Amino acid sequence: MPTSTLDARLEAALHLIRSEVHADIGSDHAHLPIRLIREGRVGRCVVVELNPGPLALAQRKVARARLEDRIEVRAGNGFAPLRPGEVDSASMTGMGAGTMVGILDRAGERRPPTLVLQPNDSPRPLRVWAREHGYHLTAERLIAGYWPYPVLRLDRAGGTDPAYASLPLNAALRYGPHLLREGSGLLREQVEADIARLVPLAAPGRTAQMELEAARDALTVLEGQ
Ligand SMILES: C[S@@+](CC[C@H](N)C(=O)[O-])C[C@H]1O[C@@H](n2cnc3c(N)ncnc32)[C@H](O)[C@@H]1O
Known part of the structure; x- marks a missing residue:
């Protein structure tokens, strides 16, 4: 089975994810969930897409990869199509940090304990958000591309984030x-x-x-x- 290639920022996100059930919010082409399953980094994946074009693309790509039994594509906004506790981790990549903060704020108890985020602009709002919402910044990558792309991993944890000490x-x-x-x-x-x-x-x-x-x-x- 051919292995779909990822660009460097998605490859970096891939290596920060390992869980049983993962959600990719705003997936578009579904390249990241397909690789996550193929490499055994997650057992099952839920893809969430807001817009009809990318939703249809994700469905086609998942069908072509013959992974419909492992990747479920759902229409909807952010975490709304997920049940609380349904996923162990989630990714959002290729969006603005402000959009991501809005999606995370609206997610409430649907938010999983692990988040992998690759904003297309300054990640500062996401680092501020994490400190205010009980997540620690446990890993970061900076990837060369059209501009330097940051990739952040956040894990739910109590107390002050020691990363900033x-x-x-x-x-x-x-x-x-x-x-x-x-x-x-x-x-x-x-x-x-x-x-x-x-x-x-x-x-x-x-x-x-x-x-x-x-x-x-x-x-x-x-x-x-
Ligand atoms: C620029 S694309 C990024 C695609 C892919 N994640 C990547 O990094 O290559 C952003 C995608 O997020 C979707 N999107 C934007 N806001 C969303 C939301 N609130 N809920 C779900 N999907 C959303 C858009 O439809 C679009 O397909």
């Missing part, structure tokens, strides 16, 4: 505590590009000023390694 908070929320500690060349390039972009925009009281301070703090952490 001894790091400047705004820098860690913007760039990622695990990514800052890891200090990859890709992150360093992103921080330096942000500083170059923000210097002409920054002025007291402006958002750009706070972003610049976070970027400079991040660079200090990276240079201390």
Whole structure:
């Protein structure tokens, strides 16, 4: 059986998922759930799609992969088509972080204990959301692509998230505590590009000023390694 290839950001998400029952919200082509099943990383998968075109595409792809018995495709918005406790983990990839936060807020008790998220823009709102909703950031990846794609794994846990200990908070929320500690060349390039972009925009009281301070703090952490 041919193995469908994933682009690098979905490949990174794949390796952060291992559970019995998984949901992929906003799946479109269903490439991630198909690989999750084929590689034995999950036992069963529920695909949720809001829009008719992507829903039909997911159904076709799952049928072509002959995985209808393992992957169920449901129409609906976010976690609404799932029963509370039905899935152990869920992914959302290729959407804006603000859209994801809205979906997570509306999910309530349908939200599973493990979430793997790949926003197409700044992941900061997701890191803030996790700290306020009893999830710890347990793994992060930064993947080169059209721009650097962050991939986050969140696990439900009590207490303060230890990932942020001894790091400047705004820098860690913007760039990622695990990514800052890891200090990859890709992150360093992103921080330096942000500083170059923000210097002409920054002025007291402006958002750009706070972003610049976070970027400079991040660079200090990276240079201390
Ligand atoms: C840009 S595509 C990303 C597809 C795939 N996850 C990936 O990363 O390649 C976003 C998909 O999310 C779906 N979507 C957006 N909002 C949604 C929601 N509230 N519930 C379910 N699906 C949603 C869209 O229909 C679209 O197919």
